[in-house]
Amino acid sequence: MTKFSTIYAQLTADGTLQSDPAQVAVMDEFDRIQKALNTPVKTGWFRKAPEAPKGLYLWGGVGRGKSMLMDLFVQHIDDVPARRVHFHAFMQEIHAALHKAHQNGVEDAVAPVAKKVAESVRLLAFDEMQITDITDAMIVGRLFRALFEAGVCVITTSNRHPDELYKNGLNRQLFLPAIDLIKQKTVVHEMVSPRDYRQDRLAGEERFFTPISEETRATMDAVWRDLTGGEAEPLVLRIKGREVELPAYRSGIARAPFYDLCGKPLGPGDYLVIADAVRVLMIDNIPRLSRSNFNEAKRFVTLIDALYEARVKLIASAAAMPEMLYVEGEGTFEFERTASRLREMMAADWGQPET
Ligand SMILES: Nc1ncnc2c1ncn2[C@@H]1O[C@H](COP(=O)(O)OP(=O)(O)OP(=O)(O)O)[C@@H](O)[C@H]1O
Numbered sequence: 001m002t003k004f005s006t007i008y009a010q011l012t013a014d015g016t017l018q019s020d021p022a023q024v025a026v027m028d029e030f031d032r033i034q035k036a037l038n039t040p041v042k043t044g045w046f047r048k049a050p051e052a053p054k055g056l057y058l059w060g061g062v063g064r065g066k067s068m069l070m071d072l073f074v075q076h077i078d079d080v081p082a083r084r085v086h087f088h089a090f091m092q093e094i095h096a097a098l099h100k101a102h103q104n105g106v107e108d109a110v111a112p113v114a115k116k117v118a119e120s121v122r123l124l125a126f127d128e129m130q131i132t133d134i135t136d137a138m139i140v141g142r143l144f145r146a147l148f149e150a151g152v153c154v155i156t157t158s159n160r161h162p163d164e165l166y167k168n169g170l171n172r173q174l175f176l177p178a179i180d181l182i183k184q185k186t187v188v189h190e191m192v193s194p195r196d197y198r199q200d201r202l203a204g205e206e207r208f209f210t211p212i213s214e215e216t217r218a219t220m221d222a223v224w225r226d227l228t229g230g231e232a233e234p235l236v237l238r239i240k241g242r243e244v245e246l247p248a249y250r251s252g253i254a255r256a257p258f259y260d261l262c263g264k265p266l267g268p269g270d271y272l273v274i275a276d277a278v279r280v281l282m283i284d285n286i287p288r289l290s291r292s293n294f295n296e297a298k299r300f301v302t303l304i305d306a307l308y309e310a311r312v313k314l315i316a317s318a319a320a321m322p323e324m325l326y327v328e329g330e331g332t333f334e335f336e337r338t339a340s341r342l343r344e345m346m347a348a349d350w351g352q353p354e355t
């Protein structure tokens with residue numbers, strides 16, 4: 001077994017990664033978890049679930065390399081059944097499983113659903129732990145408790161300290177036990193680095209056109225023609241018995257106005273399905289957002305997270321550059337990540353490889 005810190009050192013030595021003191025500083029935690037997970041579990045007469053090693057809650061500013069380190073770790077822990085999943089996507093699965101159990105008459109399904117998850121993994125790596133939804137907030141505590149009891153180790157990345165999760169959320173007091181549990185079962189480590197690797201990679205702006213004008217509209221039309229030959233038909237996605245329609249679609253490329261995507265009551269599940277269905281998404285007319293369209297801003301954050309995770313290429317026209325799109329109102333903190341991601345996604349080499 002090669003120690004994870006050694007693997008990181010090799011990658012920085014051969015120039016694949018730049019050595020970063022803030023990343024080096026978290027190596028001890030990864031090595032500790034790797035060692036614990038690779039230690040054979042004692043079995044005996046009174047077999048209980050193995051005690052899960054303390055996990056890791058890695059948090060900090062955008063573009064610091066949290067997800068990169070976590071993904072690298074999951075790739076390199078040999079023989080340990082592990083799963084890396086975006087937190088939103090995981091919660092969608094959990095809600096679907098709970099729904100099914102309820103239909104079959106199971107009243108409190110959280111424990112059995114968690115047990116099922118725990119059967120196949122010893123390590124769960126969640127990217128972007130964030131709680132914005134009351135339905136998530138109300139089950140995360142019980143869900144995590146059941147996972148920990150079943151011996152699952154949890155690693156997560158987040159932009160917030162656990163104490164800041166679900167801040168100002170409805171019925172937040174009911175979420176506080178979940179925070180205590182996270183702090184008890186993971187080492188909370190802040191990645192403090194002056195380095196934002198996304199800003200470093202900031203390239204051209206050939207995928208993000210501002211401001212909204214006749215000229216940008218013509219440019220978007222030209223890009224669309226260039227990519228698709230100009231022909232299009234609507235793409236209708238069926239999501240949990242509902243239909244979400246993207247007005248223009250052709251061979252993996254979709255185009256929709258901002259309002260169609262974020263002005264209607266769509267949620268994380270819808271955006272995951274959209275991100276899954278397209279290779280390139282063109283969004284027209286992203287407006288400046290503010291307090292008065294907080295819901296649109298919140299949906300836009302969720303949409304960009306889903307697109308980023310699925311590495312969907314984004315081409316957009318907007319009223320302003322990313323950092324200036326949402327500067328006042330609730331959720332400006334979350335929007336910083338969105339702006340940082342938009343910057344990275346704008347780069348000409350970003351996204352899924354062409355097939
Ligand atoms: N040491 C490094 N050397 C080179 N590239 C790096 C390094 N660390 C991170 N990167 C790159 O920088 C980009 C941002 O990193 P990453 O996505 O892991 O940031 P993050 O901390 O998870 O940000 P966010 O909070 O927005 O999710 C990625 O493309 C990643 O591969």
Ligand SMILES: [Mg+2]
Pocket residue numbers: 066067068127128157
């Ligand atoms: Mg990340």
